[in-house]
Amino acid sequence: YARGNNIGIRFALDILTSEYILILNNDVILNDREVLNKLVESASRDNRIGAVSPVLKSTTGEIQRTCTGNTPGFLDFIFVYTFIGQRLFKENRILKRHFNYDYAFDRPKEFGVLGGSCILFRSRAIADVGLFDENTFLYWEEYIIGSKLAERGWKLLLNPGAGVIHKGESCIKNLNLKSWARYWSIKSELYYIRNYASLNTIKRGIIVVALLLETMLALSDTVLRDKKSKFDRKYELKIISVLLGSFV
Structure with a gap:
């Protein structure tokens, strides 16, 4: 994701000398002809706005809360990005705060993280930060940028006031790549934690232990259910290796 987008961004910066650059994933449907104009108009109001995004909606019209986010702290990594928050304590207070459940989408608002499926960058801003960090293959790019x-x-x-339809990981779901996606997501998350999160060694270790427990449960599912499992044993074992390696 990062490296591929950077190829296009460099072309836009060096050859096209564009004032703005739109990142648009291939699972996004533009159902509003004016969405680009709306994003540019928002950015033009303040020359310190580096990025603007629209509201992401599902194919059924529901707003995807992940189109807004805050810079994650220690509790967010536990209660939002592991099974503890995703399965055991769904819709917990920390998750709601992280994804701004108190925001009514009734006014423009600044956030620490914007959904990366459709995002407009001011060229000066993306150039200023050195484009996307290419040390991740997939996931966590929007948190890093x-x-x-x-x-x-x-x-x-x-x-x-601007909205698009986001299908959301349809390729991963259709091809049954859940464990493959988990592998790359966890690798990117660990990279983000090491390089961009202000967490001490103890907190980092607790996050890794939580992810290890989650992976062990997924691996157990592959043993108990075999081919009926939605997880891939090979990739779950690779995740365990990556997590254990992070302690070194």
Whole structure:
């Protein structure tokens, strides 16, 4: 994701000399002809706005809360990004705060993280932060770019007046790549924690232990249910290896 987008971004910066650059995933449907104009108009109101995104909606019209987010802290990693928050304590207070459940999408608002499926960058801003960090293959790119923009004083804005339809990982679901996706997501998460999160060694270790427990449960599912399991034993074992390696 990061490396591929950077190829297009460099072309837009060096050859096209574009003022703005739109990142658009292939699982996004543009059902509003004016969405690009709306995003540009929002960015033009303040020259410190580095990125603007629309509201992401599902194919059934529901707003996807993940189109807004806050820079994750220790509890977010536990109660939002592991099975503890996703399975045991669904819709917990920390998750609701992380994804801004108190926001009614009734006004433009600044956030620490914007959904990466459709996002408009000011060219000066994306160039200023050195484009996307290419040390991840997939996932966590929007958190990394959000941290880089914030560090340089750029604002990230959501425009609720602009909206797109986001199918959301349809390829991964259709091809039954859950464990494959988990593998790359966890690798990217660990990279983010090491390089962009302000967490001490103890907190990092607790996060890794929580992810290890989650992976052991997934691996157990592959043993008990065999081919009926939605997880891939090979990739779950690779995840365990990556997590154990993070202690070194």
